[in-house]
Amino acid sequence: MEASGNFFMELRKKLKIKTSRPNLYKEAFTHSSVNLKKSSGEPINFERLEFLGDAILNSIIAELLYHKYPSAKEGSLTKLRAKIVSRSKLNQIGKDMGLSSFAEISNHNKNFGDDIHGNLMESLIGAIFIDKGYLHTKEYVSQNIILPFIDMESLDTLILSHKALLIEWGQKNKKSIEFKTYQEQGLDPLFNYSSIILYDKKQIAKAKETSKKKAEEKASKIAVRALKINTKYSQK
Numbered sequence: 625m626e627a628s629g630n631f632f633m634e635l636r637k638k639l640k641i642k643t644s645r646p647n648l649y650k651e652a653f654t655h656s657s658v659n660l661k662k663s664s665g666e667p668i669n670f671e672r673l674e675f676l677g678d679a680i681l682n683s684i685i686a687e688l689l690y691h692k693y694p695s696a697k698e699g700s701l702t703k704l705r706a707k708i709v710s711r712s713k714l715n716q717i718g719k720d721m722g723l724s725s726f727a728e729i730s731n732h733n734k735n736f737g738d739d740i741h742g743n744l745m746e747s748l749i750g751a752i753f754i755d756k757g758y759l760h761t762k763e764y765v766s767q768n769i770i771l772p773f774i775d776m777e778s779l780d781t782l783i784l785s786h787k788a789l790l791i792e793w794g795q796k797n798k799k800s801i802e803f804k805t806y807q808e809q810g811l812d813p814l815f816n817y818s819s820i821i822l823y824d825k826k827q828i829a830k831a832k833e834t835s836k837k838k839a840e841e842k843a844s845k846i847a848v849r850a851l852k853i854n855t856k857y858s859q860k
Contacts, residue, residue, distance in 0.1 A: 631726070636721060639748070640768060643756050653723070653744060657730035670747035677750030683710055684762050693777065704779050714742030714775050717773045724747065740852070745769070750811035786844035793853050803843075805836050819843040823851065 632646045643649065647719040647734060652673045655659060660668040661664035683707050693701065707713070718724075718741030753761045772775070787803075794801035802822040809816060828850050831842035 634726065638692065638725075641752070641764075648751050648755055649748070650728075652747040652800070653726040653728060655727060655729040655740075659726050670744065673747040673750035673754070674743050675746075675750070676753060677746035677748065680753050680761060680802070681746060681749050681765065682709060684765050686784075687762070687774075688766070688770070707779055708774055711742055713774075714745055715739060717769060718742050718745035721745065721769075721775060735794070742846065747838055785841065787841050789845045790847055790851075794823075794853075801847075803840055805840055821847045823847065841851050 631650060634644070635646065635649055637642045637656055641649065644709050651668055654669050656667065656669040656671060658669070661856065662668060681798050682705065685708050686701070689696070689701050689704050693704070696704070715738040719738070723741060723744040727740065729740075749761060749765065752764055756764075784851075795800075800823070803819060804822065805817065805819040807817055814834050815832045817836050817839040818830065818832050819836070820827055820844070821843050829843045829846035831839050831846060833839035
């Protein structure tokens, strides 16, 4: 498989990739419908690079979220990552990057659907990883995918702080939200912090936990449900 000089130039111009291995990237943009094979009979298409790129992208996003949200638990981080690497989001990014213009696809398969855009982006990431290693790939993803196409400040699939959400909602809707948290000696010596939340002077939630912070967050979560506040409510 020969990579044309034009392909090589477009790779540098549009995708900002400098490489001495253009055939690797040619493979990353070759659809299985073309039915290309190596001399050994093995198929040449982007499917293996797509598999690899998917894993590398998930690793990069996981590391980014780990550092950006130092207090978030595993479940929270998993949900935030799922928002970024959702199929619809990857498809949109791949389309915005114009990756399909590099693709070699059989004329009988031109109506390939939106998934091709995300698939090509993952295969591109796989090729960069094979060509330049993890650190360069992470830098490329950060500068050319995350920075221009993902607003990290508006990831609202998961509310990381129900207390912050509740307070902001109360302020914006001119509703009185009051916390009364105190330490008590109950039957369980571990759960000795109680938090009561008053909404317009009426109790709507109460919770006990091992610390003041945990008790207030637990009670806030109950209050958010009781008030039917949209959990995608914007927190600025």
